[in-house]
Amino acid sequence: MSIWEYANPKKFLATTEKVMPALWVSSAVLISVGLVWGFFFTPDDYRQGSTVKIIFLHVPSALMAINAWFMMLVTSLVWVIRRHHVSALAARAAAPVGVVMTVIALVTGAIWGQPMWGTWWAWDPRLTSFLVLFLFYLGYIALWEAIDNPDTAADLTSILCLVGSVFAVLSRYAVNFWNQGLHQGASLSLDEKENVADAFSNPLYVCMAGFVLLFIALVFYRTGTEIRARRIKALMARERLEA
Amino acid sequence: MIALLLRDLKLAFRAGGGFGLGLAFFLIVTVMVPFSVGPQSELLARIAPGVLWLGALLACLLSLDRLLALDWEDGSLDLLATAPLPLESTVSIKALAHWITTGLPLVMAAPVLGVLLNLPVQGFQWLVVSLLLGTPALSVIGTFGAALTVGLKRGGLLMSLLVMPLYVPTLIFGSEVARRGAEGMAVQTPLLLLAGISAASIALLPFASAAVLRVNLR
Numbered sequence: 001m002s003i004w005e006y007a008n009p010k011k012f013l014a015t016t017e018k019v020m021p022a023l024w025v026s027s028a029v030l031i032s033v034g035l036v037w038g039f040f041f042t043p044d045d046y047r048q049g050s051t052v053k054i055i056f057l058h059v060p061s062a063l064m065a066i067n068a069w070f071m072m073l074v075t076s077l078v079w080v081i082r083r084h085h086v087s088a089l090a091a092r093a094a095a096p097v098g099v100v101m102t103v104i105a106l107v108t109g110a111i112w113g114q115p116m117w118g119t120w121w122a123w124d125p126r127l128t129s130f131l132v133l134f135l136f137y138l139g140y141i142a143l144w145e146a147i148d149n150p151d152t153a154a155d156l157t158s159i160l161c162l163v164g165s166v167f168a169v170l171s172r173y174a175v176n177f178w179n180q181g182l183h184q185g186a187s188l189s190l191d192e193k194e195n196v197a198d199a200f201s202n203p204l205y206v207c208m209a210g211f212v213l214l215f216i217a218l219v220f221y222r223t224g225t226e227i228r229a230r231r232i233k234a235l236m237a238r239e240r241l242e243a
Numbered sequence: 244m245i246a247l248l249l250r251d252l253k254l255a256f257r258a259g260g261g262f263g264l265g266l267a268f269f270l271i272v273t274v275m276v277p278f279s280v281g282p283q284s285e286l287l288a289r290i291a292p293g294v295l296w297l298g299a300l301l302a303c304l305l306s307l308d309r310l311l312a313l314d315w316e317d318g319s320l321d322l323l324a325t326a327p328l329p330l331e332s333t334v335s336i337k338a339l340a341h342w343i344t345t346g347l348p349l350v351m352a353a354p355v356l357g358v359l360l361n362l363p364v365q366g367f368q369w370l371v372v373s374l375l376l377g378t379p380a381l382s383v384i385g386t387f388g389a390a391l392t393v394g395l396k397r398g399g400l401l402m403s404l405l406v407m408p409l410y411v412p413t414l415i416f417g418s419e420v421a422r423r424g425a426e427g428m429a430v431q432t433p434l435l436l437l438a439g440i441s442a443a444s445i446a447l448l449p450f451a452s453a454a455v456l457r458v459n460l461r
Contacts, residue, residue: 135408139401143391146401155458156391160405163387163451170412170440177415177433 007084009227016220023217030210038203054112056204060211061104062130068098068215069133072140073165076158086223088154089230091161092144093222097215099137106130125175126183132171136164150230244328244336251340254313265345266352269302273356284361291360292370292421298356299349299374300381300410304403306345307385310337311393311456320393324460330453338379338386338449346378362425369424373437377417380441383448384409390452394459413440 006012038056045052072094078087109127110120121127143160147153255262276294277287314320323333353374354367362370388406392398416437423430 132408132411135404139405139408142401142404146392146395146398152394152458152461156455159451159455159458160391163448164409167409167412171408171415174412174415174436177419177436 004082004084007082007086009086009231012086013224013227016224020217020220023213023220027210027213027217030206030213034203034207034210038200038207042199042203048116051112051115052200054108055200056207058105058108058112059204060208061101061108063208064211064215065098065101065105065130065133067212068094068101069137069161069165069168071219072098072161076161079154079158080162085154085230086227088158089226090219090223091158092154093226094215094219095137095141095144097218097222099134099141101211101215102130102134102137106134123178124183125172125178128175129168129172132175133168136168140164244332247323247328247333247336248340251337252343255340255344262344263348265302265306266348268305269298269349269352270356272298272301273359276360288361288363288425291357291362292366292425293418294360295353295356295362295370296374296377296414296418296421299346299353299378300414302349303345303378303381303385304406304410306341307389307402307406308399310341310386310389312389312398315393320456321460324456330456331449334386334390334452334456335383335445335449338382338452341386342379342382346374346382350374350378363427365427366421366425369430370421373417373420373424373434376420376434376438376441377413380413380437380444381410383444383452384413387448387452387455390455390459393456413437413444416440 006015035056039053042053044050072091075087075091075094078084079091106127109130113122114120140157140160143157144153147156273294276290280286280290311320314323324330326333350371353370357367357370385406388402388409391405392402395401416433419433420430420437423433
């Protein structure tokens with residue numbers, strides 16, 4: 001039993017169809033439990049008031065925005081090295097999900113920043129690097145859409161993803177150069193003493209797990225759609241050939 | 244390799260090659276800035292390094308679609324790809340030709356435009372140094388973008404969308420050097436980082452460009 005079995009589209013579809021209902025239900029349950037718990041059963045922060053509760057949307061979406069790109073990087077590498085079509089299609093399927101997560105993180109961050117920092121937007125390193133990540137997603141999706149031949153598109157976009165990852169990391173550290181900025185550092189690390197208080201972190205973990213499962217479900221679903229679209233195209237081409 | 248470089252340079256310099264268009268664009272963008280932000284000389288002096296860097300970047304970007312598209316159209320790119328010269332060297336030479344015809348004139352024109360924008364005196368040498376170090380990276384990164392979109396009919400806008408995010412680190416460090424130079428601060432750190440980005444791009448990106456070009460020529 002190796003992971004490469006799922007490079008077979010038929011096997012991939014059969015397996016994902018089996019786990020899909022469980023994924024949808026568990027992500028829906030986790031997100032609703034996490035949000036209800038977070039919104040209604042946590043105390044208000046003594047300085048931030050109830051605006052602190054936007055953390056339950058902001059942090060999970062930011063987490064997935066970065067990890068979606070990372071997943072695209074891995075699947076692009078798999079496509080370049082082993083040329084499994086499902087892998088390229090999964091990268092294509094993940095990009096729009098990642099873009100939506102990036103937008104959620106940026107918008108919730110702006111809504112949170114307005115009462116806390118007194119501004120919707122600041123050219124803070126973290127904020128800026130997310131904006132740059134957003135631009136990278138846009139370019140990646142636009143390149144997929146612009147090319148007709150699916151194999152050429154998969155090759156070009158995966159190389160763009162590899163090169164783009166390097167430059168995205170470079171930009172992340174380049175913007176650090178200005179100043180520390182408004183955004184706080186990481187406050188959910190395992191190795192640090194001072195973390196977000198337990199009252200907030202427990203529902204936050206639930207929300208993060210829910211977002212991870214939601215992302216996996218969406219990517220499986222969209223990859224399945226891409227595989228079927230590819231199949232329809234092949235069938236129609238065969239039909240035309242026989243007619 | 245030298246023959247290829249000379250050929251590209253000749254094509255660019257002679258009629259219809261579009262040499263000087265990038266330079267004219269750089270000039271017009273810089274001249275437009277005071278019209279949009281107002282003619283106060285302190286304000287212009289403060290934004291001059293950033294404006295000049297952005298203008299140079301845009302001028303570079305606009306000349307990219309000629310870099311490979313003409314050779315693609317008349318088929319000479321296929322010949323170059325099948326020639327004994329490795330495709331990696333071919334794209335490096337193309338990038339070098341682009342830099343000589345676009346980047347170098349920009350570097351030389353920048354001080355003149357700096358006068359128009361009231362750039363402080365101590366800023367001139369660092370502006371030139373930063374552009375001299377940064378524009379090769381712009382050419383090499385741009386060649387990668389041009390190679391990505393060479394097969395597309397209307398690749399120009401898409402190429403801008405793809406190349407601009409890749410220009411971000413170069414732009415940050417380049418204009419940081421120019422800004423610090425103009426304000427009389429120490430420039431060493433951003434200067435070294437800018438040089439590092441340029442060197443790494445020149446060393447590594449031709450491989451990516453050649454790989455992309457091979458896919459497009461398939």
